[in-house]
Amino acid sequence: MPHSAQIKIPATYMRGGTSKGVFFRLQDLPEAAQVPGKARDALLLRVIGSPDPYGKQIDGMGAATSSTSKTVILSKSSRPGHDVDYLFGQVSIDQPFVDWSGNCGNLSAAVGPFAISNGLVDAARVPRDGVAVVRIWQANIGKTIVAHVPMTDGAVQETGEFELDGVTFPAAEVQLEFMDPAAEEDGAGGAMFPTGNVVDALEVPGVGTLQATMINAGIPTVFVNADAIGYTGTELQDAINGDAAALARFEAIRAHGALRMGLIRTLDEAASRQHTPKVAFVAKPAGYTASSGKAVTAGDIDLLVRALSMGKLHHAMMGTAAVAIGTAAATPGTLVNLAAGGGAREAVRFGHPSGTLRVGAQAQQVEGEWQVTKAVMSRSARVLMEGWVRVPGDAF
Structure with missing residues (x-):
């Protein structure tokens, strides 16, 4: 043959x-x-x-x-x-x-x-x-x-x-500088916040109306508060990835966020666009045990963040989502910024399932719109x- x-x-x-x-x-x-x-x-x-x-x-x-x-x-x-x-x-x-x-x-x-x-x-x-x-x-x-x-x-x-x-x-x-990371493609029209707001009411059928920060920086990301969806922000992968109903809710949030951000024209398109946007949830600092067994204390971090990638809770944090976190944290009034305590800041250390990560970003308002010149973080x-x-x- x-x-x-x-x-x-x-x-x-x-x-x-x-x-x-x-x-x-x-x-x-x-x-x-x-x-x-x-x-x-x-x-x-x-x-x-x-x-x-x-x-x-x-x-x-x-x-x-x-x-x-x-x-x-x-x-x-x-x-x-x-x-x-x-x-x-x-x-x-x-x-x-x-x-x-x-x-x-x-x-x-x-x-x-x-x-x-x-x-x-x-x-x-x-x-x-x-x-x-x-x-x-x-x-x-x-x-x-x-x-x-x-x-x-x-x-x-x-x-x-x-x-x-x-x-x-x-x-x-290896230090990385993500220059002018606010996205200009995917229908965002060059705006860091495609809806024009740092916080929106996002209606998700079957889930509810959630406060959401939808940002194009590093990668399009939809941030919601952990407590609004029944979480603390200290969860590890096993708490979510084995829960089919929870994953379906996150996908619904992601799809409706994508539609609101102009990344897709119909909800059906979200199924073939799994990489973007990301969906993440944030909370104020709290202690937890990372997946490695390492203890993370509330004093080690400015906030908690958990993010999903390709339909599953990520084991650590996507680098592009870290850029989005740093940028949002530097922008007063976003859910990320508020979880970190509010106010102006140029760097943030957040807790993720594997431990902590620091990312820096500088945001400024130009003609009424927020812009960020670069975000910086180290990897290997x-x-x-x-x-x-x-x-x-x-x-x-």
Whole structure:
């Protein structure tokens, strides 16, 4: 019986922040997958092992969570003032689609290291020792990210003492600057708050009318108060991810928020746009035990935040959602800002299921509208494996 042989494609498996993904240079992809479309999506689905009705991604590189079902395509940038173009694809676990609607802030930490190591950054811009500044064009959302990548003896430094809650081992620190992170695409019209308000009454049939902060910064995000939906803000994954009714309520909030933000035209479109917007709930500081067993006290943090990604409570915090948290915290009157105690602030430390994270942002009002110039946070990244990924030749 005829069969199709496997082909091999140069690839690197990397951790960035609290996520993992398969990284490709655009030039290394099969010709049909070098342009957006069905062939590219089919290839990436097969690489990751989706769609998988068992929900395990056993026959691919995915690891059955939204944090590990990710792909990245990088190329030299022709855009002035940038070194590399970065395209992120969030691969659905059980459905046959790749969501290109947003960025992954965690994997953003791995883009600079990969770009340097794979010849995508002009060698003259990379010091032998010190810090290389890599200017990244985030193609999904049309934004600039500046990565500060440590270098030692002419190579990217990956090991170090920087600790990140949600990541088991310490590594080298990569500082990221998300420039002008308020989204300008997806129908937001350039407004950080697409409804024109820092807090709205969001009507969600079957759930109720909730106070909500809907923001486009880092990634479109819908924030609600934890106590309004029956939570404390100290929950870990098991408290929510095994509760089908709770997940359905969160999806309803997300879908109605997307509609209100102008990201979709009908509620039906939310099903094929799982990556954005995110939905998160916030609460004032309280002590809890993180998933690692680490004790987090109320004095360690400014507020509590829990966020869902691809229909599940995230084990830590998405990097892009952290940008949204920092931006909202810096904007007086948002639910995030109020949970953190209100008033003006340029940085916030929040508690998430794996521990704590600090993110900084500077917001200002210009002609009556809030704007933020950049958000800053530190992550780490490391190459886990490099070589070739193999897929059946007829998979795309």
